[in-house]
Amino acid sequence: MFERKFHAWIDRYFYTPSFSQKLLAQILAPLSILYALVVTVKKRFSKEVDYKIPIISVGNLTLGGSGKTPLTKAIFLKFSPKFKTFIILRGYKRNSRGMHIVALDGKILVDIKTSGDEAMEYALGLQNANVIVSEDRVIAIKEAKKLGAKLILLDDGFSKFNIKKFNILLVPKPKPALNLTLPSGAYRYPLSFYKFGDFIPKQSDIKKTSTIKNPTKRMVLTTAIAKPNRLKEHFSSCVGKEFFPDHYEFKKDELEEILKRYNATSLLVTAKDYVKIKDFNLPLSLINLELELSSEFEKKISSFIK
Template sequence: MNSKFHLWIEDYLFFPNAFQKLISFFLVPLTFIYMLIILTKRAMAKQIHFGIPVISVGNIIVGGSGKTPVTIALASKYENSCVILRGYGRQSKGLYVVSQNGKILEDVTTSGDEAMLLAQALPNSTIIVSEDRVKAILKAKELGCKIVFLDDGFSKYHIAKFNILLRPKKEPENILCLPSGGYREPKGFYAQADIELKEDRDFKRIITFKKDNKIIEKLPEKIVLLTAISKPKRLLEFLPKNTIMESFPDHHNFTKEEIIEVTKKYKDYSFVTTAKDMVKLDRFNIENIYLMDLNIKFNNVDFSLLEEYLKDFKEN
């Protein structure tokens, strides 16, 4: 999938033009079928209880809305925590313990970019990738983990859990579900969250730029954003106005040929990328590359419901 096409798809799902709205209208019958499947799955699900707290950090739109940095911010507060995720973009299948208590056991091709980022950012946690979240939770218990965070686990209706839903600061203009719009679940499902966190209201993204692990105050004038994340245009608000963007589909595994082509095309430029991308770009030894480091700051969020949920397990 080339860069222009995947950006066109993201515009169609979130901020469609007149032609894209017309396409969306003709796909409405498929959207109703999709929603019927979602509602049926939810109604028929029988929840499994695991005897340890399970906290889902998810969203109901396609693509990212800060799940990984929010998960890092939350999981870092608890001892013996485990983060479980599917591991999109990895070149492996099945269950893998990516890191255990901070010791990294797999490489990024096995783990996927998000799991490796989590493993590096959470030195006191265990990271597991698995398509089967139930097996992964049981594995976490086997390894002695006391609290589990599910990355993007809201749709796992069969798992008894505490649901934290993230809401983007700019919501999709099209409120319909796939394939007509950018919602994976009906927008009304925000009401099913135990805690709803909206960007800029409940949390902010704090950006710092680093070069060779040192914070820098100003980026070079000629800069290229090199990234493979969902909705990459959202990064441009943190970068100089003349920034050029070279984006790839979410979770894309960069090849040597692609990096050679990009660096030749912009031989007089410096590059900036995200932490999620850097775990895959490190091996290419790109000169003049800057890290766009992202952290989350909560704005007086009331986490009392979460603490009550955790307290119930301590008492039992």
């Protein structure tokens, strides 16, 4: 319960701060300036290495979700039929260390505790998926090349300034309340770093279609993603909403309690939630999000790959 309240407080602090939270942000502003300076120096003295393979990073400048996973999926679906494509990510909050091949040619090789939720979402949701988790992206890139990769997608790879890549930077919606870096604002990098983006998609560059698989009459939206208000189009279809911290590890009994409390017929979850609870044998409805890239977006990527 404390963890949920703390994450809710953090979300308000960064996006809809109260007067006291704004005051706290101002007090912490000197630390934000220092943080921005350190990040800028790191970028300035990093030297890009060309690994002789097209590498595309899908990233953003802020904390939390901005749609990196669904966009990475869309790029994989578009280009993997022509190029053997690997998705590489850190595997945040996984119960493992080092490099692990999560999926190879669609065959899942590890469990979700080893992979983490986002990597397993890719592995289960993409046909012929190739997914690697590793804190060291360079090691993973070299392994992917050994396995025949022709294209690499880095999920949240903008910070890897030592890797030559095509940087796609997503702009968050809504934007943070303050245009400051941590700890006063939600930005991991100064706003000026948008100039390092090779492509910053406009709203017209990404067409989103969100549907519900297996809808029921009394659904409770139950999710552990960053910025759950991104799902607001589905709020009216539900009898209740239960938000958990990003990457939260659900327990079966707490989900059963939610179903009972709302007299619900199913839990409405995202793909990221589904991979963690699919074996609980509970009634589930699934939000299915599909993205279509504009022709300009596709041309930018195609030009880089060639």
